[in-house]
Amino acid sequence: MKLRRSMLFLPGSKAAMLSTAFVYKPDCVMFDLEDAVSLREKDSARLMVFHILRTDAYKGIETVVRINPLNTPYGLKDLEAAIRAGADAVRLPKTDCANDIHELDAEVARIEMECGCPIGRTKLLAAIESASGVINAVSIATASKRMIGIALAGFDYVIDMQSQRGDGAKPELFYARCAVLHAARAAGIDAFDVVYSDINDDAGFLKEVELIRHLGFNGKSLIHPRQIELLHNAYAPTEKEVSYSRRVIEAAAKAEKEGVGVIALDGKMIDAPIVSQAQRVLQRAEASGIRR
Amino acid sequence: MPAELRFHTVHASESPQESKQIEQLLTESDLGWDSRVETFVVCRKGAALVACAGIDRNVVKCVAISPAFRGTSLSLQLGGELLKVAMERGHFHLFLYTKPDNTVFFRGWGFYPLVEVRDKVALMENSPIAIRRYCSDLRALRKHGGKIGCIVMNANPFTLGHRYLADVAAESCDWLHVFIVREEASMFSYAERYELASQGLSHIKNITVHHGSEYIVSRATFPSYFLKGKCTVDQCFTAIDLLLFREHIAPALEITYRYVGTEPACPVTSRYNKDMKHWLETADSRSPSIEVVVVPRITLRGSPISASEVRRLLQNKSLQEIKKLVPETTMRQLISRFGDQRRETEMTDGDDH
Amino acid sequence: MRIITEAVAGSLESSDLLVKVSPSRDKTLEIYVTSDVIEQFGTQIRHVVDDTLKRLAVTDGLIVIEDKGALDYAIRARVQTAVLRGAACKELNWEQLS
Structure with a gap:
């Protein structure tokens, strides 16, 4: 069970950020070759990301490369760079339907084969940025075995919806969040919420984090490292949650040891989902301690 | 971490509003507005203009950064953006x-000092080696020993005046180096000017006619020379051009004498000649003095022969008059270029009949 | 690979480098490196630059580098980008780039 709370965006062309951002210890880092890179820097950013991935700088952090769409002159080259450098996953922007993923999947398989890396090693993430994408979320989420998550991208989506981004508690993303999340859960993959772009508004950010955590998102895309700790803390369990989860795990261990099929705690029956939930709580606690 | 600073390009003539803000920023930094700067790279934080850097073709000037942002990484971003904008323009x-x-x-921007007028102005270029390479190319053409002279001429077009000056200089020197101004800002193209000068000087044996460069009387070293109709000469700029000659070019070719014609007609050139004595001979410099020799112009019926007179006559379509001012090689070129057009034919009728 | 046109890659910002390439006049390969940390890392920077150029089989050109304390990965990436731009090369040969 991989913890994916924070996915930090790093512009592929910015050496200073690429060279240092690992110190903030996000769960995942997303090297951006798309929107954060101007057209004249696409080639340069691609090679920067290729080479940083070949170092050990981000060891222990899941590495994701956001490529340009495959119908641009950059997409395939970006994909080559990501796979050949051994990125853990590729994030496809502007995913509108399952076919986008099928196409990507085929190219990934071809490149993996050509460069002699194990077929299936490269995972996929789909970013959903339109009404069609939201409608097709289920088929997108299940379009490939490589899929590990879907991410909602709010900026283009609200434009497509003829709406606009409000602060963290406004309802403009309500349906999209629910749709994406359901698709992810049904497919057994992770769901990531949108970026919160006002990096100086901690209160608004935390309000939004509270909302998406309650909805059940695994995490959120982030554009500034200072949001990482805020997010991790908000996702950290309370003392009470931790002690309860410990007891659940102990009870499960005891039941297994004794060969008892049914787990009971405080006279209540505990089933498998509760045990996984407890594992997740302890994992988050181990990663970031108790919520402050 | 996201870019709160936004960079963009401003065309001074198209954006009076932004130009005003740029001018204000320049004033805050004790810099003046320079109307020659066509393009500015500016940086905004929110609505506020916090930095600007201007480019006039390949010359960077008017760089100003709001005090609060000095010493931050903004400066280097500005330098990088500027470089990219300049590159895109070739x-x-x-x-x-x-x-x-x-x-x-500006070392931080990858610029290296070329020449400096103490306490006033410095000229830098964005290469650690360009001037060195240029001078080493020149050194390969150096003639050793004795008296080595030099003339820098625009030759727009080459006249008997130029030839006379070169004859006098070559006569009194062991070797003469002639540079033709490279900048394309004249009535005659550089290729044409170089060709006519080479032909017109081919009778001299102890001479090398060099191609001009960005380091000799160019828009970069001597911007006001190329300002049409304006005769104000910024002394600092003549100093830059002349010190660059004294400290880089002259040593490479072991030049010790520079020859100029007297210049009554053009105030810019006239002022330049006057400044020449100061900056080449007496001013403080790390390089030895170069003696300036002023040669009176030859005259025709009392008036000096000059390229500007030739151009004036061309404007008046008086090809016949020009004949007495230019060597045959130049005349042939003028006839082939200006003589076969109908209007000119009428003007030169007298010649044919 | 030959540099046939002037090109630039990278930036002047901290941890980065600016690479400028231009055609050689005499079919030689000339490399100039200036760096904020030339005393400490000059040899290492030069080693990475040379190795990167060698893998790309760059035979001639003038390479001028303004280093701002870049790590090796950035030096490789920026040198490669400048060379590919200067050689007008659109195809990526990943073996050479690795």
């Missing part, structure tokens, strides 16, 4: 004017 080799105190700052 300018790879850049020059930069600044106060001598700021040369250290």
